[in-house]
Amino acid sequence: MQTTKRMLTGNKAMAEAIAQEMERDPNVFVLGEDVGKYGGIFGATQGLLEKFGDKRVLDTPISETAFIGAAIGAAAEGMRPIVELMFVDFFGVCMDQIYNHMAKIPYMSGGNVKLPMVLMTGVGGGYSDAAQHSQTLYATFAHLPGMKVVAPSTPYDLKGMMASAIRDDNPVVFMFHKTLQGLGWMDQVDESVGEVPEEAYTVPLGKANVVREGTDVTIVGIQMMTHQAVAAAKILENQGISAEVIDIRSLVPLDKETILNSVRKTHRLVVVDEDYKSYGFTSEIAAIAAEEALYELEAPVKRLAIPDVPIPYSRDLEKYVLPNAQKIADAVVKLMKE
Amino acid sequence: MQTTKRMLTGNKAMAEAIAQEMERDPNVFVLGEDVGKYGGIFGATQGLLEKFGDKRVLDTPISETAFIGAAIGAAAEGMRPIVELMFVDFFGVCMDQIYNHMAKIPYMSGGNVKLPMVLMTGVGGGYSDAAQHSQTLYATFAHLPGMKVVAPSTPYDLKGMMASAIRDDNPVVFMFHKTLQGLGWMDQVDESVGEVPEEAYTVPLGKANVVREGTDVTIVGIQMMTHQAVAAAKILENQGISAEVIDIRSLVPLDKETILNSVRKTHRLVVVDEDYKSYGFTSEIAAIAAEEALYELEAPVKRLAIPDVPIPYSRDLEKYVLPNAQKIADAVVKLMKE
Amino acid sequence: MSIPKEKLLWMYETMVKSRYYEEQLVEAYAEGKKPVFNIGAGPVPGEMHLSNGQEPAAVGICAHLTKDDTVASPHRPHHHAIAKGVNLNRMTAEIFGKETGLGKGKGGHMHLFDPEVKFSCGGIVAAGIPQAAGAALAAKQKGTDSVAVAFIGEGAANAGAFHETLNMAALWKLPLIVVVENNSWGISVPKTASTAISSNDKRAAAYENTTGYLVEDNDPIEMYRVSQEAVERARRGEGPSIIEIETFRFLGHFQGDPELYREKDEVPSLLLRDPIERIKNKILSEGAASENEVEQLENKAKNEVDAAFQFARESEYPKPEAALEDVFC
Amino acid sequence: MSIPKEKLLWMYETMVKSRYYEEQLVEAYAEGKKPVFNIGAGPVPGEMHLSNGQEPAAVGICAHLTKDDTVASPHRPHHHAIAKGVNLNRMTAEIFGKETGLGKGKGGHMHLFDPEVKFSCGGIVAAGIPQAAGAALAAKQKGTDSVAVAFIGEGAANAGAFHETLNMAALWKLPLIVVVENNSWGISVPKTASTAISSNDKRAAAYENTTGYLVEDNDPIEMYRVSQEAVERARRGEGPSIIEIETFRFLGHFQGDPELYREKDEVPSLLLRDPIERIKNKILSEGAASENEVEQLENKAKNEVDAAFQFARESEYPKPEAALEDVFC
Numbered sequence A, B: 001m002q003t004t005k006r007m008l009t010g011n012k013a014m015a016e017a018i019a020q021e022m023e024r025d026p027n028v029f030v031l032g033e034d035v036g037k038y039g040g041i042f043g044a045t046q047g048l049l050e051k052f053g054d055k056r057v058l059d060t061p062i063s064e065t066a067f068i069g070a071a072i073g074a075a076a077e078g079m080r081p082i083v084e085l086m087f088v089d090f091f092g093v094c095m096d097q098i099y100n101h102m103a104k105i106p107y108m109s110g111g112n113v114k115l116p117m118v119l120m121t122g123v124g125g126g127y128s129d130a131a132q133h134s135q136t137l138y139a140t141f142a143h144l145p146g147m148k149v150v151a152p153s154t155p156y157d158l159k160g161m162m163a164s165a166i167r168d169d170n171p172v173v174f175m176f177h178k179t180l181q182g183l184g185w186m187d188q189v190d191e192s193v194g195e196v197p198e199e200a201y202t203v204p205l206g207k208a209n210v211v212r213e214g215t216d217v218t219i220v221g222i223q224m225m226t227h228q229a230v231a232a233a234k235i236l237e238n239q240g241i242s243a244e245v246i247d248i249r250s251l252v253p254l255d256k257e258t259i260l261n262s263v264r265k266t267h268r269l270v271v272v273d274e275d276y277k278s279y280g281f282t283s284e285i286a287a288i289a290a291e292e293a294l295y296e297l298e299a300p301v302k303r304l305a306i307p308d309v310p311i312p313y314s315r316d317l318e319k320y321v322l323p324n325a326q327k328i329a330d331a332v333v334k335l336m337k338e
Numbered sequence C, D: 001m002s003i004p005k006e007k008l009l010w011m012y013e014t015m016v017k018s019r020y021y022e023e024q025l026v027e028a029y030a031e032g033k034k035p036v037f038n039i040g041a042g043p044v045p046g047e048m049h050l051s052n053g054q055e056p057a058a059v060g061i062c063a064h065l066t067k068d069d070t071v072a073s074p075h076r077p078h079h080h081a082i083a084k085g086v087n088l089n090r091m092t093a094e095i096f097g098k099e100t101g102l103g104k105g106k107g108g109h110m111h112l113f114d115p116e117v118k119f120s121c122g123g124i125v126a127a128g129i130p131q132a133a134g135a136a137l138a139a140k141q142k143g144t145d146s147v148a149v150a151f152i153g154e155g156a157a158n159a160g161a162f163h164e165t166l167n168m169a170a171l172w173k174l175p176l177i178v179v180v181e182n183n184s185w186g187i188s189v190p191k192t193a194s195t196a197i198s199s200n201d202k203r204a205a206a207y208e209n210t211t212g213y214l215v216e217d218n219d220p221i222e223m224y225r226v227s228q229e230a231v232e233r234a235r236r237g238e239g240p241s242i243i244e245i246e247t248f249r250f251l252g253h254f255q256g257d258p259e260l261y262r263e264k265d266e267v268p269s270l271l272l273r274d275p276i277e278r279i280k281n282k283i284l285s286e287g288a289a290s291e292n293e294v295e296q297l298e299n300k301a302k303n304e305v306d307a308a309f310q311f312a313r314e315s316e317y318p319k320p321e322a323a324l325e326d327v328f329c
Ligand SMILES: Cc1ncc(C[n+]2csc(CCOP(=O)(O)OP(=O)(O)O)c2C)c(N)n1
Pocket: A033, A062, A064, A086, A090, A093, C075, C076, C123, C124, C125, C152, C153, C154, C155, C156, C157, C183, C185, C186, C187, C253
C-alpha cells in the first residue's frame, strides 16, 4: 500500500516554517522588500501577510542598511526578526550592518547582548541574470566570524533549518537557492520539490548530510552543486565508480568530521561550489583535508567552482563557468586515474 | 666605503609614489576622508595637498559610497583616481560600489570600459583597536573577481607597487598595513622603515617574493605576517631548521608558481595570515598545495590565522588570536616531527 | 513653452523608437517561454525590465545632452539608452547575448555600456548616482562644461547613495542631475509605502546649491522645459538638480510579474494618457509636422529597430571560453 | 523656560561627572605612552575619542529618558553612556580591558553595551541610527511608549544610513530621535567642507512626520527644552525628530591627534564658553542650589568616578583563552 507523500516546493517549505514559528512566538516578525503582498520575490514569505497582518510582515523601502540595521536593533530588544535581503548580490549596500554589527555585537558585548535573528537571502545563477544577480557569495559570508551561515538544498531541510534558525539565539544567515524554490517562473528542476511533513520540526544547523554513500571518491557539494554531484554520482556509477556525496548544508559551523570521515574511507576528494573558486568554499574544504587528512589522500584534491570571473550573461558563457554533473563526473574519472 | 642609504617610512614611500605619479600624469588625483590637510590618517597622502592643491587632493564627506562611486565614474572618463577607504573595516558601507561596479564593469562591458583606479586602505591590528578597526579582510576582497588585490610589506614595495597600481589600467585594491606605515603614534617596528630610492620605479603586481631562502620548510606570509615569519625563521635557524619565507605581496593575481616551487624544494608548508582562518588566505594556499603539489608534501599543511573570532580589545586577548613569530616557530618545530 | 520644432520631432521619433523597440522585445523575450514560463529560456533570457510609458523622462532631458555628457541608468535602461543615442545594433545584440553586443554578451539588458556616447547602466538600485557624480567631477576637473545625468526610480530615492551623492555634489557644485522617475511602484511596493515625502524634488531642501523640479502627469514638454533649466544650471557650475517626473509603468516590474498587487484598472486608465499619443496630437494640432511627416518619422524609427533586431539575431554567440576573457586588461 | 530644579541639578551633576570622568581618562590613557606616544601601549590602549565640551547634548535629552528607552551612540560615547546611567564601574573596567567590564574586555571604549539601561555604541559612523530605529520599531510593536535616541556627529549626517533610516522612521512614525552633535569637525574636515546644509535640523524637510530642532551655542537648557518636545512627540507616536546642537570639541578627534588642521585660538575661545560653567552660574544665580550644595554634587560625582577607576584598575584581566568565547551562545 502506498501512502501519499506531502510534497512541497522549497519556497512553500520555508514559508511554512516561518508561519509555524510566528504562531509559536509572537516576537517573530518578517521585514524586507516585497515580503508582503508579493510574498517575497522568491516566494519565501508567501501567505504570511494574509495570515499575520502588516504589523508582523513589513514591506520596507529600498533601504537595506536601514531595515537590516533595524532588525538588529529589534533583536537586541528581544524580538526575533527575519529580515530578507532579496538577492545576496546586494550585500554591498548593507554589509556593514551585517558583519560589523549583527555578527560582532554578541562578541563585543561579552555575550551580554544576544541577536536572535535570521537574515535570509536568495542566491545562485544559471538563468542568465548576469553578474549582479547570480552569485552565491557563500565564502564572503562564511569567512567573517560571528554569524552562522547555512545553505540548505532540499525542501525538507529548508523547512527544518529555517525553524532551527529562527529558534537559534545567534544571528543566522540563511541562504536559499533561487532555482530550488520551485517558482513557477524559474526553471522547473525536480529537486525543488520534496517531501515535507506538515508539523513543525527542526533540522540542526551545523551538520553535513551524506546524501549518497560510496567508496571510491568523496564529492562535497553545496545547494545546487549537491544535486549536480548526485547526478554526477549516477553517471559515475555506470562507469563503475562509487561516489559518496556530502551535502554540506552549513558553512558555519562547518561539519569537518563528516568530511574527514568520508575522506578516510574513500581517499579521494572533489569539492564543488557555485561560488568563485579562489579564497572560497572549495579552498576551505581542500585545506582541511591537507591539514587534517593529508596521509589519507591518494590523489590530489580537485576543486570545481566558478573560475574567478564575474558571472557572464550569455547562456553559453554562463554554462561554461558553472560546474555541472558532467564536469564533475569528468573530473572524478580523471582523478581516479591518478 | 659605506654609502648612506635613503631610508623612508612606509607612509612616506607611498606618498612619494603618489606624488611622482601625479607629476607624471595630470589625470591622477586623490580623494578620501582626511587626505588633505591631515595627510591621511595613516599618512599615505602626506604633503600632497601642499604640492598639488585642493583640486587634485580632495577631502570628502563621510560618504564612502558617494566618493568611491565617484572615483569609478571618474575613472570611466579616463581619470586615474586614487581613493582612500580609511580603514578596510569600513568596506561594508560601500562594498557595492567596489565589488559590483568597480570590479565588474570592465568585464560586463566586454572590456570596453576600463577603470584605471586605485582603492587604497589601511589594514591590520595589534594595537587594541578592537573588532571594527583591526581587520585585514584580505580574503574578503581577494575572493571577488575583477580587482587586483595587493598587500606590500616593505617601504620599497609600498612605493614600487603603488606606482604600478596607479599605472595599471585595472582597478587595484591597495592594502597597506597601519603598523608598517611608520607613524609617530604607532608602535615603532623596525620593518616600517626601509631603503627607498628617490627616483620613480615600479615593482610588478602579482609576483611573490622569496625574502629568505631555506630548505626544510616553506613559510608563506603576508604583510605583517611576513615579518613574523622572518623572525620565526631566525628562531628556527638557531634550532637547526632552515625555513624559506615567501612574502606573497599580491593576493590577486596570485603567484602560485613561486609557492609551488618552494614546496617542491622543502616539502613542508606553513601559511600565516592576519585575517580570519576559515575561507581565507591560508585556505587558498593550502588548497593549491593539495591540488597541485600533493605528492610533494611530506607533512600536513599547517595554517596559522585568526581563529574565527572577531578581534578582541583587551591586549592579552588580541595577542592570543594574532599569530606571531614564536607561534610560527612552534608550529614549524611540531611539523618537522611529522 | 516654445520648444524648437526639430526637438519636438526628435522627442516624438525617439519615444516611438523606444516604445516600438520594447514591443519587439516583449515578443522576443516571450519566445521559448511558452507554454511554461521559464526566465532562463529563449533567445533573451534573464530578468527583463521594460520602460513602456516612461519615455518622457528620457527624451525630455536627453534632448539637451550631447555625446560628451554622461548618462547613468538603472535596471530599466532602454528608453534612456535609446534617447542617449546608444548604438542600437550593438545594444540589441547584447540583449540577445551575442558577440557583437556592447559587452560581447557578458552584460545583458541590465548592463549596457557604450563609452562612445557615455552611457552606462546597472542592476543595483541607486548605484549609478555616485558614478554619474564621478563623471561630473571629471568634467569639472577637466574644465569642460559637460554634465552627468543619473536616472533612478522613485524607490531608489530612499537608498543611502541618493543622499550621500547629493550632499557631495551640492558641496562641490557638480554638474549632476538626478532624474527620479516616479512610476508609483518599486516592484510591488507603492510609493506611499516606501517614501516619506510627496515628491523627491522637495528633498532638494536638504542640500544647498540644489534645485528641485517636479514634472506632473508624465508630460514630455514640461520635462523638456525643466531639464533645460537644470542642464543650464549644471553647465554654468551652479550645482546639482533633482527632477522628479510622474510617469507610468505600463507593464509589470519585470516581464513575467504576475502583478497581483496592482488594481486591475490601473494600467488601462494610464494607457488612456499615453504620452506618445499626447505628443503626437500636439505636433499635429500645432502643425509642427503633417500626418505624413509624422508617419515618416515613425517608419524611420521602426526600421532602425527592425534592423537592430535583425543584426542581433544574425550575430554569432561568443565562444564559451570567452567567458574567461576581459576580467583584466 | 522653567526646568524642574532636580532636573537642572541632575544635568549639572552628570555633566561634571562626565567631564571629570574624561579628565581621569586623559591621564590613564597617557600612562605608558610617554615619552614616546604609542597607541597600543599603557593600561588603556587603542583609539580614544573624548567628549569634553559636548556634555549638553547628552544630558539635555537623557533627562527625559528612562531605563526602558534606548540610546545608540557612536565612537565618542562616554557622555551619553554616563547620562544614560550605564554602570560606571563596568564601563570603566571595559575601557581598561578587564574581565569585569561590560564586554569582558572584548569591546573596549568604542564598544560599550549595557542592556540593563539599553545603551550601545559602536565605531562605525552612522551605524547606530538604524539600530536605534529597530529599538523604536520594537517598542511600537510591543505597544510600549519607549523611545530610541541615536546620537551622531555632524559628519555622520552625510552618511547614507542617516537618510535611509529617517525615511523609514518617518514612514512608520517610529519613536526615533536623531541627535546631531555638531562639533564643527569630522576629524580634520570642517563642517563647511563636508555638509551642504547650514544645519541638519533643516533636513527634516526631506521627510514627512519629522520635526527638526536647532540648539545653538551648546546650550544645555535649550537642549533640555527641545528634547522634551521631541521625546513627547515620539511617545505620542507622531514620528521622528532631528535635533542638531552646536557643541564644542575641546580635545583632538582622538587622543594623540596633532590637530595641525585647527586654528590655535579655536579651543581657548571655546573654553571661555564652557557649558558646565554656564549651567553652574545659572544654578547659583537662580538660587536653585547653594555653593555648598553644588560642591556636594560635584564631590558625589567625582567620588563615583574615582570609585569606578579604582574598580577598573583592581579588576583582573580576562584569561587569554577567553578570546575564543562568546562568538556564539
Ligand atoms: C540595492 C538593491 N536593492 C534591491 C534591488 C531589487 N530591486 C530591483 S528594481 C527594484 C525596485 C526599484 O524601484 P524603483 O527605484 O522605483 O524603479 P522602477 O523599478 O520602478 O523603475 C528593486 C527593489 C536592487 N536591484 N538593488
